[in-house]
Amino acid sequence: MKTMTLLALATALPSIALAESHMEAGSVPLSYGERPFFLIDAMEDGPLKEQLMSCQGQMPERSAFSIGHRGAAMMLPEHTKQSYVAAARQGAGIVECDVTFTADKELVCRHAQNDLATTTNILVTDLAEKCTTGFTAAAGDESASAECRTSDLTLAEFRELKPKMDASNAKATTAEEFQGGTAAWRTELYVPGAEVMTHAESIALIDSLGADFTPELKSASVEMPYDGFSQEDYAQKMIDEYKDAGIDPSRVWAQSFNLDDIKYWIENEPEFGAQAVYLDDRYEAEDDDEGLIDPMDPSTFKPTMQELADMGVNYIAPPMWMLVTTNDAGEIVPSAYADEAKAAGLDIITWTLERSGPLASGGGWYFQSVSDVIDDDGDTYAMLDALAQDVGVKGVFSDWPATVTYYANCMGL
Template sequence: MCLTWGPGTRFRRRARLVAEPLLIAHRGASGARPEHTLEAYELAARWGADYLEPDLVATADGQLVARHENEISATTDIAERAEFADRRGTKVIDGVEVAGWFTEDLTLAELRTLRCRERLPALRPDNTAYDGQFTVPTLGEILDLRSRLSEELGRKIGLYPETKHPTYFRGIGLPLEEPLVAALTAAGLNRRDAPVFVQSFELGNLIALRRDLGLAVPTIFLAAEEGAPYDLESSGDPRTFADLLTPAGLAELARWVSGIGPHKDLVIGRSEDGSLAGPTPLVARAHAAGLAVHPWTFRRENEFLPTDLRQGTDPGAAGDVVAEIRAHLAAGVDGFFTDHPDLGVLARG
């Protein structure tokens, strides 16, 4: 069986042919601009990213917008907006109590009055120069940007959306899946050869997208180092992320998804001193099951790097993320998520 997913990449069961590993701009060029803004996505494409990655959440009127979380006090100026003071609340999301302001309590028109800000100001102080300049983008705007940049740059720019907290959003009557499929279809991108992947930390919604809602593009199951998919946990299914990454688990995943997006440390672990260790068996196991492997997330700041690739002791100082990415490419991954597309191009080159 031969599967073709995205520009320049082919995968086959028990064999892998990769013209060039995919460079996925994690929330755009989020190392250089506030994340999930049109400006971050555009910069990422111009720096050479193959795919732009928006995390999708819903507004009160059912519009899909790009935010890392539906709680937006860290990524917008809403906490300083007196007119929304009464919207602050506390909710239980995926079993965790969260306090703040939430996209599902604002209409799109209200959300669009807010301005974005840098989520990690202590680590990325230069990005704070852009605070207050950008608005929260809709999925439609991101699709339009993708189309324009593809034409302008003369190459296909892909889209790699993530459905955030899909069980939670469906439970409050604001499902993410139907409007996502509708938007991709309207843009002419709901076809198997389109430069699109849809990703989720939950398995059930990926199955439903493919089986029940007519999604034709490849899907990617995301996996954390610990814990379990919330949809399985909340339904009493005992399987954890670790269970789903065993050979038997991967074979089951391959019935429904096209690949996995594991935390990078599941591909190459850390030694006791925090330095980069050797590759785990995960890539070989996934490829044997016919699954692509796209690990996340490569960032240049010391805070996120193995100890042997850090420069100095400042958590926000730039270490050698190029070496970390290259180690994972040598381990056989088929693509990678990075906040720094320019350094991703350098590492891949």
């Protein structure tokens, strides 16, 4: 069957080349690249593989089901111009800028306010002296560490930084060594020339690429209010930058793990609040915290799904593993969490596909509830199919959006 699969792929190459030359009006040329076909070839024989194989000659089309998680962070430095462009070229209909702020309260794209030590070259620049906690070398059982925040820098200083893949070397004895640690299944080929971005710049870029927006208001590492800048000011400033850019609210899915942010937007910016996405991380609560969620036990859902809906929440976004489990036949099926969310009329978005590396060992954290049936990279599409067809999610964040775009195009999502 492997030989037949490769033969079918080779036969389809002219169509694939034609598809990769496809241009959407006012956008960028779209390309699936090699990865979707690599994953399909790795799948077990069956109806899903046959269906995905049948779509090899299709023309790539942008899909809102495909969401660029930090851009295309599997292979490019996250939250950079180049990562956002790559996500759009892979057909992501929505691209994410995680939003935090600098010392002068300007909004920038970073996954966390305090991630500069692992996502930029700050520790090997003169700006290292401004870090909240400077570099500490590894010693004995203690790993190397540093903490550098966007709030340690002005916007002008932030612009001086050069992005890198998000990684660090825990055994480093120098700041230069600390720059390493990139996972073997990622790459540093596309690091040179990568550019950091402000939130406003990301809006202009993503708009020009023909995609829509899902900014995440990140929790501050500094105490709020910060120099008179309250949490409400922060939440409002993020929305104001879309309004200033003339972006229709229907194109924006504002996210937060903080339910109070969601409620603020619902009350104060109802057009944006209607699509606000509550990122659900209550699985991280302490055991004695009544917010702890067991995805298989609806009695632990506090607030309940219906209570969230009654607050005006329309979108909820848990990690993938919370939405699925396995049945006695070893099939991936919806969890009680997924069933309760749908019963309450909540739309579901989930994260993050293509963030686990090779799946031969069960897929790690993102696949933890179905790890017993995950044993190779082809299972990426088994998971995605269950989320799309059985759970009924409205979109999937991915570190390599082409994988999701291909599926969405093939299935007509």
